[in-house]
Amino acid sequence: MTERRPASTAAPGVATRIAAARVLDAVLHRHRSLRAELGPALSTLPDPRDRALAEAICLAVLRAPQRYAATLDAWMAKPLPQRDGLARALLIAGLAQLDPLGLPAHAAVAATVESMRAIGQAHRAGLTNALLRRAVREGVPAGDPRAHWPGWLRSHIEADWPIDADMIYAASAAPPPMWLRANRRRGTRDAYATRLTEAGVEFTLDDDLPDALRLAQAVPVATLPGFAEGDVSVQDASAQAVADVLMPRPRARVLDACAAPGGKTAHLLERDPTLSMTAIDVEPARLQQVDGTLQRLGLQARLVAGDAADIDTWWDGTPFDAVLLDAPCSATGIVRRQPDVVLHRRESDLAALLALQARLLDALWATLVPGGTFVYATCSILQDENARQVEAFLGRRPDARAEPLDARFGRESGVGRQVLPGERGRDGFFYARLRKAG
Ligand SMILES: C[S@@+](CC[C@H](N)C(=O)[O-])C[C@H]1O[C@@H](n2cnc3c(N)ncnc32)[C@H](O)[C@@H]1O
Structure with missing residues (x-):
């Protein structure tokens, strides 16, 4: 029997659950990106603790959406109709609050039931209560971390990293350290x-x-x-290592060709403010984030919105001493941070990324001074985007040669070094350092 208490978003935790469910509904049912949905949803929650909880719920669900979908399928006589995506998202969010988040059962169940009422689904309050109570009693059935990955991506990973594939899947499903x-x-x-x-x-x-x-x-x-004064930033260890791969000399002219949101630009300038830095990104809105990052940290760079590969539109012909290409990629090394990337990725996207990376490498090489350093980095674990991409480039450019990198930057992988997700707490990342003949 459904209760008739009035629904209220003012009840403890209800606005938080609804915000999380709205994001999940958009990402799971309407193929929206987590990055696009999360910021606006969180901005509706004034308390930072509520924002942190809503974000944690979204990430916990999106690291294992198949696990929760399979639980609902097994435990419900009839699946919820397509139009009830928000109600389904609330149920899934409720399960994730119990496992892996381990919230007190009473709070998780009560807030989810109340949220169901608040979205006008009071007739599902009893069902919600029963499903979540069952999860409290029996536990949410374990999922298979491999199920998160589409078959075509698993084929790449298992061909590239046959011994490490299971570790990659497990690490990608676990919350990363800060x-x-x-x-x-x-x-x-x-x-x-x-x-x-x-x-x-x-x-x-x-x-x-x-x-x-x-x-x-x-x-x-x-x-x-x-933090507000710029004394510290949040940045994964693998991203921080890029500054040690590039190592520009004092007062060097440096190009960060794919710079947004600006983490690596800022790190290089914090290390050495004498650098003359140009930071480019093709997305003007993301370039604004570079501006915000540099302002918070009190740093300066020349910012350019445009296609870095289209060098005639932005380059004055004065060569750079060091070029960083932190290339757009499949993001398969950071699935634990952006779990939706593999949900939405198609094989044709990979082909387009490979072509874009090759185009950026070829075009940007011309902007490097003879004797200069070029660093190619990605947050990918696919060898097509990493070692094989750089090896193909070296085959096209007789004036380019790869320099060895030491074990700080991960395991040897062709002409570069690879960190797999979770190794030493780091994101999956690839680095190659090239030198132009002088
Ligand atoms: C891996 S992210 C860069 C992260 C950044 N280096 C940092 O540390 O904060 C790749 C960036 O490349 C940008 N991008 C993609 N295609 C581009 C192009 N043709 N020219 C310039 N930037 C591009 C994307 O907008 C995205 O911001």
Whole structure:
């Protein structure tokens, strides 16, 4: 029997659950991207703790959507009709609050039932209560982390990394650690470590990454000492390693060809503000984020909105000493952070990305001074986008040769180095460093 209490979004946690369910409905049922949906949804929640919870719910679901769908299929006599995507998303969000998030069962069940009423689905309050109570009693059936990946992508991964494939799937389904980058302009990493300790935030240091601190538990950025003042940034360890691969000399002219949202541009400038930096991105809205990042950190670069490969439109002909191509890619190394990328990716997207990467490599090589350094990096784990892409480029360019990188940058992979997701707590990443004949 359905109850007749009035629905209220003011009840504890209801607005949070509905915000999360709206995002999940859009991503799971309407092929929208998490990145596009999450920001606007979170901005409706004034309390940072509610925002953190809504985000955690969305990520927990999207790391294993098949697991929750299979649970609903097994436990419901009749699936919810297509038009009831929001109600379905609420149920799935309820299951994820129990496992893996481990919220107190009473709070998770009560808030989800109340949310169902608040979206005008009071007739499903009893069903919601029964399904979630069953999950509390029996546990949510375990999922298979491989099920998250489309078959064509699994074929690539299992061909490229036959021994590591299961580790890749498992690591991609697990929440990543939060990594910080201390801003050298504002003091040493040790000085920032002391401030974290004083604030009661637990962390470890990584010997291979001079600016990095790895938090024991993720925290809202607003609670980090000096975040608003630019004393620290959030950036995965693998992304931080790029500055050590490029290593430009003081006052070098540096090009960051695919720069948004600006993490690596900012890191390079924090290391050495004498660099003359040009940062390009094809998406003007994302380039604005580079601007925001640099302003928060008090850094300067020349920003260009445009297609980096179309060099006649933005290059004045003065060569760069160092070029960073952090290329658009399948993002298969960061599925734990952006789990929706594999839900929506099609094989034809990969072909388009491979062509774009080759076009960017060929065009940007012309902007590098003889003797200069070119770094190609991706957050992909597919060898077609990484070692094989660079090897094909070297075959086209007799004036390019790959330089060895050491084990700080991962395992050897053809002409570069590869980190697989989760290794040493890092995102999956590939690096190759090329030198132009002088
Ligand atoms: C991997 S992300 C870069 C991340 C960035 N380097 C950072 O550390 O914050 C790739 C970027 O390439 C941009 N992009 C894609 N095609 C491009 C092109 N033809 N020219 C310039 N930028 C492009 C995308 O908009 C995206 O922001």
